[in-house]
Amino acid sequence: MADRKSERQVGIIGSGLIGHSFAMLYAAAGYRVRMYDIKPEQLRHALSIIDDQLEHLSQNELLRGKLTIKEQRALITGTNDFAECVKDAFFIQECVNESLELKREVHAKIDPICRKDAIISSSTSALVPSLISENLTNKNRFIVCHPTNPPFYAPLVEVIPAPWTDPEVVITTKELMAEIGQVPVIVKKEIDGFVFNRIQYSIIGECWRLYEEGVMSAEDIDKVMSEGLGRRYAFMGPLEITYLNADGLLIFGDLYRETLYRVQCSFGPPKKMEGPTLEKMHNEIAARIPLDKLYERRKWRDIRLASLQKLINELDESHPK
Numbered sequence: 001m002a003d004r005k006s007e008r009q010v011g012i013i014g015s016g017l018i019g020h021s022f023a024m025l026y027a028a029a030g031y032r033v034r035m036y037d038i039k040p041e042q043l044r045h046a047l048s049i050i051d052d053q054l055e056h057l058s059q060n061e062l063l064r065g066k067l068t069i070k071e072q073r074a075l076i077t078g079t080n081d082f083a084e085c086v087k088d089a090f091f092i093q094e095c096v097n098e099s100l101e102l103k104r105e106v107h108a109k110i111d112p113i114c115r116k117d118a119i120i121s122s123s124t125s126a127l128v129p130s131l132i133s134e135n136l137t138n139k140n141r142f143i144v145c146h147p148t149n150p151p152f153y154a155p156l157v158e159v160i161p162a163p164w165t166d167p168e169v170v171i172t173t174k175e176l177m178a179e180i181g182q183v184p185v186i187v188k189k190e191i192d193g194f195v196f197n198r199i200q201y202s203i204i205g206e207c208w209r210l211y212e213e214g215v216m217s218a219e220d221i222d223k224v225m226s227e228g229l230g231r232r233y234a235f236m237g238p239l240e241i242t243y244l245n246a247d248g249l250l251i252f253g254d255l256y257r258e259t260l261y262r263v264q265c266s267f268g269p270p271k272k273m274e275g276p277t278l279e280k281m282h283n284e285i286a287a288r289i290p291l292d293k294l295y296e297r298r299k300w301r302d303i304r305l306a307s308l309q310k311l312i313n314e315l316d317e318s319h320p321k
């Protein structure tokens with residue numbers, strides 16, 4: 001195995017939202033990246049988005065790592081040859097669409113041609129690793145790295161081993177994620193939706209119910225998070241927030257356990273996001289953010305995320321955690 005990082009290759013399969021963002025992360029950390037997509041036109045599009053984003057980040061002085069735009073960009077190449085993407089990679093990040101059948105098909109193609117010491121990772125949002133990897137020869141080297149979207153701008157990655165994943169693969173994956181600037185957390189046992197999406201879905205589910213019952217507009221529901229809850233969540237988790245909201249959890253329990261329980265009992269069973277309410281909610285948001293302006297809106301979001309990360313890094317230095 002070559003020692004120089006730029007000679008160590010990461011293979012990215014699927015160049016959509018997650019794939020191209022991961023490609024930028026690995027390149028910013030100095031790794032060579034080979035990216036493959038089943039659709040050549042999508043691959044070309046992904047490479048042009050990377051050019052645009054690197055330029056935009058540089059203009060805003062938010063480029064990651066020590067390499068110049070040119071150096072980072074030179075580390076990323078697209079390929080229309082699946083084997084070329086996979087065979088020399090020490091780490092493979094599969095980022096194809098969220099379908100068990102498709103993921104199984106793609107991993108069955110990786111399995112016979114990857115390096116015997118390669119780590120094979122899936123970006124799946126909610127498919128447990130044992131389901132994807134049960135029939136693979138290299139299933140002991142399979143792991144899920146579920147990123148936050150977009151990974152380049154939001155550091156959390158859930159690392160989820162299957163019951164048969166080698167412990168050394170978990171350690172190396174965790175170290176690699178930290179090295180490229182991400183914050184890995186380990187999901188210790190398989191659970192549907194992992195932790196990130198179980199929490200996210202409980203929030204979306206309650207927002208849906210409040211909207212459907214006419215309690216608040218979509219815009220105001222979003223403000224409850226962006227101007228209220230989310231301000232603290234940007235640097236502190238809900239358990240610590242609760243701890244600080246009273247003088248510790250024991251006192252919080254005494255003061256609020258009945259209220260917490262009573263309100264939770266009123267949540268009711270889950271509801272499906274569908275029908276006229278979905279159309280109404282969509283149209284309300286689309287009046288503010290038309291669908292043909294999504295790319296600009298995502299850029300607006302991403303610069304805010306990168307700026308927030310820069311601020312948090314500076315604060316971590318001046319006021320350590």
Ligand SMILES: NC(=O)c1ccc[n+]([C@@H]2O[C@H](COP(=O)([O-])OP(=O)(O)OC[C@H]3O[C@@H](n4cnc5c(N)ncnc54)[C@H](O)[C@@H]3O)[C@@H](O)[C@H]2O)c1
Nearest residue numbers: 014015016017018037038095096097098123124125147149
């Ligand atoms: N978007 C999110 O918010 C988010 C967050 C975390 C994880 N994920 C997960 O990441 C994965 C990718 O999601 P995305 O949002 O990037 O999807 P996407 O639709 O943007 O990209 C998927 C890409 O995979 C390509 N593809 C499809 N079949 C392929 C094949 N056989 N070989 C190679 N490429 C193929 C498609 O052409 C497309 O470019 C999914 O498993 C998703 O659940 C998504």
